[in-house]
Amino acid sequence: MSMNDLTIEEFNQQLQQWHxxxxxxxxxxxxxxxxxxxxxxxxxxxxxxRRLDEYTPMHALYLHGQGQTETDAQSAQPLPSAYYEIPLEDTTRYQFLNDRFTLETARGTYTIEKE
Known part of the structure; x- marks a missing residue:
């Protein structure tokens, strides 16, 4: 693991501070x-x-709060629910560098940063 790699526990502890x-x-x-x-x-x-298919993630991180999805430079839509779901895998890589979290999964990459 490099200096900015985190365990899920370290990731959780640091992200909890962003409430x-x-x-x-x-x-x-x-x-x-x-x-x-x-x-x-x-x-x-x-x-x-009990997953019905491979697309349903084994684990999921839910970020709860009021938010919106940016559809383009001019407009935004409210989130359809009061949370945002990030699918997690046993192989998910958690990193923190320059005040930004990065989660890398087989499906994609997610970054979380303060506005």
């Missing part, structure tokens, strides 16, 4: 790129032991 902050989440997944902004209320995790 009440305005954050920006960027998702890069295949040809899909999303930007979400939200006021982070709290964090939770879930494990799906």
């Amino acid at each position: 009440g902050e305005n954050i920006r989440i960027k998702k890069h997944e295949l040809r899909d790129e999303d930007t979400i902004t939200m006021n982070l209320d709290h964090i939770s995790y879930e494990t799906h032991t």
Whole structure:
């Protein structure tokens, strides 16, 4: 592990300190790129032991709070629910560098930073 690699426990401890902050989440997944902004209320995790298909993640990180998805430079849509879900895998790589978290999964890369 390099200096900025984190365990899931270290990632969780550091991210928990961002409660009440305005954050920006960027998702890069295949040809899909999303930007979400939200006021982070709290964090939770879930494990799906009964998955119906391979697309349902085994683990998930939920960032709870009021937020919006940036659809283009001019407009934004409210999040469809009061949380944003990031699928996690046993092989997910957690990093923290320059005040930014990066989560790398087989499906894509997510960055979380303060606004």
